[in-house]
Amino acid sequence: TQLLEQSPQFLSIQEGENLTVYCNSSSVFSSLQWYRQEPGEGPVLLVTVVTGGEVKKLKRLTFQFGDARKDSSLHITAAQPGDTGLYLCAGHTAGKSTFGDGTTLTVKP
Amino acid sequence: NAGVTQTPKFQVLKTGQSMTLQCAQDMNHEYMSWYRQDPGMGLRLIHYSVGAGITDQGEVPNGYNVSRSTTEDFPLRLLSAAPSQTSVYFCASSPVTYQPQHFGDGTRLSIL
Numbered sequence: 001t002q003l004l005e006q007s008p009q010f011l012s013i014q015e016g017e018n019l020t021v022y023c024n025s026s027s028v029f030s031s032l033q034w035y036r037q038e039p040g041e042g043p044v045l046l047v048t049v050v051t052g053g054e055v056k057k058l059k060r061l062t063f064q065f066g067d068a069r070k071d072s073s074l075h076i077t078a079a080q081p082g083d084t085g086l087y088l089c090a091g092h093t094a095g096k097s098t099f100g101d102g103t104t105l106t107v108k109p
Numbered sequence: 110n111a112g113v114t115q116t117p118k119f120q121v122l123k124t125g126q127s128m129t130l131q132c133a134q135d136m137n138h139e140y141m142s143w144y145r146q147d148p149g150m151g152l153r154l155i156h157y158s159v160g161a162g163i164t165d166q167g168e169v170p171n172g173y174n175v176s177r178s179t180t181e182d183f184p185l186r187l188l189s190a191a192p193s194q195t196s197v198y199f200c201a202s203s204p205v206t207y208q209p210q211h212f213g214d215g216t217r218l219s220i221l
Contacts, residue, residue: 004151033208042113042199042212043152088151092208095159096167097142099151 003027004091006100014108016078021103023089024071030093032065032072037086037102079107111135115200115213122190122220130185130216132200138211140203141183142167143175145196146215152199157207158183190220 004025013019023032031050035043047056049065049072056063060083062075076083084107090099116131134141139160144152154167158177172194174186187194198216201209 006151031208040214042201042214043209044212045210048208090152090208092206095157095165095207097154097207097209098168099144099153101149101151 004089004098004100006087006089006103008103009101010104010106012106012108013079015080017107018075018077019079019105020073020075021087021105022071022073023091023100025091025098026070027091027098028069028093029091030069031091032069033090033092034063034072034074035088035090037088038084043088076105079105081107081109083107113200113202113211113213115198115216117216118214119217120219122187122218124190124192124220126190128187128190130187130198130200130218132183132185132213133181134183134200134202134211135181136202136204136211137180138202138204139180140205140207140209141177142201142209143173143183143185144199144201144209145169145194146199147196155185155198159207187218192220194218195220 034046037043052067052069054065060077086102088102142157143155156175158164200213203210
């Protein structure tokens with residue numbers, strides 16, 4: 001079983017602060033996705049990264065895929081209360097997907 | 110455009126009962142999948158389908174059956190409900206890849 005470890009598990013910060021969450025594995029993935037999930041709803045896809053070393057930006061969010069395609073990070077600049085939610089990473093290979101347990105982010109106004 | 114629609118949103122069952130969770134998508138996506146999400150955990154893959162008539166097992170398939178007679182529908186059947194199956198169930202779809210792109214809002218299932 002391929003495992004994806006996310007850290008930290010919980011993060012509570014003030015509006016305007018920067019933060020980084022991590023997604024690590026000992027396995028190589030063909031691609032990796034990040035999702036955001038709000039209470040009572042399904043996950044919403046934020047980004048897919050497929051190339052080792054790839055960096056993608058989505059407004060204040062920056063996603064990076066590790067060179068060896070075993071890890072990834074999500075950096076949020078100047079966090080806002082609207083960024084509050086559960087952030088999930090998922091690695092995909094050989095037709096199967098593996099999700100991390102998520103990072104619960106709370107941004108206080 | 111409705112996307113992925115799951116019904117029911119909530120359900121309470123007694124141990125031993127059977128039921129079917131419905132999932133429908135209107136995006137003509139070939140790939141559909143079912144996940145369960147338990148408190149404090151990520152999503153675990155139950156079953157998936159790469160097209161009508163083709164299904165395969167995921168990480169936690171025991172106690173669940175699926176079928177895919179049409180591109181649009183991918184129902185999940187609980188054969189004999191057990192308390193360990195209490196969870197939130199999500200259905201997802203993708204156009205061509207195994208990476209879920211669109212999720213439904215989930216079915217919250219409690220088994221007493």
